[in-house]
Amino acid sequence: MKSAVIVFPGSNREGDVLRALKSAGSQVEKVWHAETELPKGTDLVVLPGGFSYGDYLRCGAIAGRATVMDAVRAHAARGGLVLGICNGFQILCESGLLPGILMRNANLKFICHRQFLRVERNDTAFTRAYAKGQAIDVCVAHGEGNYTADAETLKRLEGEGLVAFRYSDAQGHITADSNRNGSMNAIAGIYSDKLNVLGMMPHPENLIEDLVGGTDGRGLFESLVSSFPKAA
Amino acid sequence: MKARVTVTLKNGVLDPQGKAIEGALKSLGVEGIDGVRQGKVFDIELGTTDKAKAEAALKAACEKLLANTVIENYRVELT
Numbered sequence: 001m002k003s004a005v006i007v008f009p010g011s012n013r014e015g016d017v018l019r020a021l022k023s024a025g026s027q028v029e030k031v032w033h034a035e036t037e038l039p040k041g042t043d044l045v046v047l048p049g050g051f052s053y054g055d056y057l058r059c060g061a062i063a064g065r066a067t068v069m070d071a072v073r074a075h076a077a078r079g080g081l082v083l084g085i086c087n088g089f090q091i092l093c094e095s096g097l098l099p100g101i102l103m104r105n106a107n108l109k110f111i112c113h114r115q116f117l118r119v120e121r122n123d124t125a126f127t128r129a130y131a132k133g134q135a136i137d138v139c140v141a142h143g144e145g146n147y148t149a150d151a152e153t154l155k156r157l158e159g160e161g162l163v164a165f166r167y168s169d170a171q172g173h174i175t176a177d178s179n180r181n182g183s184m185n186a187i188a189g190i191y192s193d194k195l196n197v198l199g200m201m202p203h204p205e206n207l208i209e210d211l212v213g214g215t216d217g218r219g220l221f222e223s224l225v226s227s228f229p230k231a232a
Numbered sequence: 233m234k235a236r237v238t239v240t241l242k243n244g245v246l247d248p249q250g251k252a253i254e255g256a257l258k259s260l261g262v263e264g265i266d267g268v269r270q271g272k273v274f275d276i277e278l279g280t281t282d283k284a285k286a287e288a289a290l291k292a293a294c295e296k297l298l299a300n301t302v303i304e305n306y307r308v309e310l311t
Contacts, residue, residue, distance in 0.1 A: 057272075057297070057298070058300055061297065061300065094300065101300055101302050101303055103245075103248075103303070104248050104249060105248070106246065107248075108248045108249070146246075148245070148246070148303065182246075
């Protein structure tokens with residue numbers, strides 16, 4: 001599998017994503033935001049976390065309109081896989097690839113902690129290494145992760161099974177305490193209509209090695225790599 | 233030509249920053265304030281003197297970047 005990690009001015013998690021993808025067995029290339037094309041044969045595009053353009057205007061707003069995003073939109077329209085993590089999720093919402101928006105955390109605080117997520121379905125390219133309903137341990141670090149959408153969009157996301165992850169406790173139960181940023185329906189990640197675009201606030205790339213305290217994030221990258229036939 | 237664009241959150245959209253400011257004003261003893269909503273102001277210099285062109289450019293600026301119309305309204309004033 002070939003992955004392209006898009007780097008915007010202010011991205012700071014591209015190195016971690018690169019490592020996670022490589023360790024799962026993907027070829028990876030970094031792509032600068034001013035490019036107009038993706039590397040030939042790109043299967044997966046990743047928009048990493050960070051603070052693109054200093055979060056000026058709105059988080060992800062300027063990056064969402066960067067020249068490379070036309071190529072990312074075309075890739076997604078062809079059915080290519082796109083993963084946006086944290087600021088990457090904000091960029092996907094701002095660019096129109098995913099509906100809704102990430103608002104300021106309801107408690108106004110930047111949150112940075114370990115968090116369990118419930119995997120809502122495991123029949124997508126991103127989650128097949130997990131079990132449905134499994135609670136996975138990841139990290140969150142964001143000030144604007146409060147997922148918000150209008151009632152109609154929310155109903156559609158729920159009705160069509162497009163919610164990817166929800167903030168939960170260690171048993172996979174959705175509690176008021178587990179949803180610290182105030183996201184509607186405790187949404188931590190959503191898919192596009194065709195399930196080929198995933199945006200999520202937490203950082204699975206943080207926990208891919210025992211050395212740093214956990215490996216629950218590996219499953220996402222292994223799912224992606226196993227979605228493609230092995231290179232000969 | 234100059235313009236001022238004001239971007240505000242739509243009614244009903246949670247504005248935690250506005251709420252925090254409202255709370256701070258109350259704790260400072262400023263009386264008579266029932267609510268605060270925070271927004272953004274852009275002062276824009278235009279290279280045209282044609283009002284219609286200016287309005288079209290400002291509308292495009294708002295729709296394409298300055299406002300996220302999912303949650304925000306915008307208002308344009310030419311000065």
